[in-house]
Amino acid sequence: xxxxxxxxxxxxxxxxxxxxxxxxxxxxxxxxxxxxxxxxxxxxxxxxxxxxxxxxxxxxxxxxxxxxxxxxxxxxxxxxxxxxxxxxxxxxxxxxxxxxxxxxxxxxxxxxx
Amino acid sequence: xxxxxxxxxxxxxxxxxxxxxxxxxxxxxxxxxxxxxxxxxxxxxxxxxxxxxxxxxxxxxxxxxxxxxxxxxxxxxxxxxxxxxxxxxxxxxxxxxxxxxxxxxxxxxxxxxx
Numbered sequence: 001x002x003x004x005x006x007x008x009x010x011x012x013x014x015x016x017x018x019x020x021x022x023x024x025x026x027x028x029x030x031x032x033x034x035x036x037x038x039x040x041x042x043x044x045x046x047x048x049x050x051x052x053x054x055x056x057x058x059x060x061x062x063x064x065x066x067x068x069x070x071x072x073x074x075x076x077x078x079x080x081x082x083x084x085x086x087x088x089x090x091x092x093x094x095x096x097x098x099x100x101x102x103x104x105x106x107x108x109x110x111x112x113x
Numbered sequence: 114x115x116x117x118x119x120x121x122x123x124x125x126x127x128x129x130x131x132x133x134x135x136x137x138x139x140x141x142x143x144x145x146x147x148x149x150x151x152x153x154x155x156x157x158x159x160x161x162x163x164x165x166x167x168x169x170x171x172x173x174x175x176x177x178x179x180x181x182x183x184x185x186x187x188x189x190x191x192x193x194x195x196x197x198x199x200x201x202x203x204x205x206x207x208x209x210x211x212x213x214x215x216x217x218x219x220x221x222x223x224x225x226x227x
Contacts (some may be wrong), residue, residue, distance in 0.1 A: 032213040043117075044156070044203070044218040051213050060217035090155055097209050100169070 004093050006104035007042040013081050013111050021076040021107050023065075023091030029085040035065055036103075039087045047089075050074065061085070083113045116140055117219035119204050125225045126194065134189040134222045136204030142217070144168075144210035145187040147179060148203040150221070156203055162187060163210035214227045 005024045013019060025031060035047040048059025053095060055067040065076045091104040115124050117138045126132050136145065147154035148202055161169035162181040171177075176198075178190040201221040208214040 022193050034215055043220040046217070049215050057173075067159075069184045094213065096213070099213075100158060100161075101216055106153075108153075 004091055004102050004104040006089075006091055006107050008107045009018070010106055011109045013109070014111065015111055015113055016080050016084055017111075019076070019081045019085070019090055019109070021080040021091075023074045023076065023094045023104055024072050025074070025091075026072065027095050032094045032096070033065075033067060034092040034094075034101070035059065035063070035074075035076050036090045037087045037094060038090065038106075043098060044090070047076070081109075081111050083111050085109060086111045117204055117206055117217050119202075119219035119222050121222055122220065123223050125224075125227060126191070127227050128194060128196075131190070131192045132220065133191065134202055134204075134218060134224075136187040136189075137185055138206040138217070140206065141184075142206035142208055143184060144179055144207045145181065146205040146207075146216060147187070147189050148155055148205065148218075149178075150203055152200075160189075161210060173185040191224075194224075195224050199224055199226045205211075 007022050033050040037042045037047050038044050047063050048057050050057045050067045058064045063078050067074050089107045092101050093099050120135045146161050147159040150156040158171050159173045160179045165181045176193050180188040201223050203221045204219045205216040207216045
């Protein structure tokens, strides 16, 4: 079945460590890719998005993601995490012509001070 | 603060009750969505409205009845719910259904069925 996979379910890091969260999708064709973050008790917020063009996209709060078409991946990165980055991170995908937003299972990130 | 407002934030209801969840956005978005999110799971799409018409119903039981009175409002009417319907219900909106514009989410209504 076509899906979005986030292989890291739980990640624990110390402050200032580098972060990379994996996201893979199994759709063919043109895709639109998103990373959303859900801080404890808050709503889902868009971190960044990729539609076309430069495969390296920069988002809010120092996050970036790289679209690698050959690997069907859209990994999220941050060079140095902060305690305030503790949250759940969701990768999501839509396909051109089929706009249903499909979420990955999420990665729960805990950053210890 | 989110630009999509959902009320109430919390709702506890019995299985025989009738209640409604409300969602409002003033961004001029023409697509609105209801999602259900269980604990530690991703949001699952329930309904999509585009230009105030129901575009997608993801085989949701009829005890959930959506309504879009106008382009800014989206309701979800609840009747005879089951304990397994306890979840966080999220409303979202986007510029258009069928475009690649991102969805904006509300804070959700946390629903508990007794």
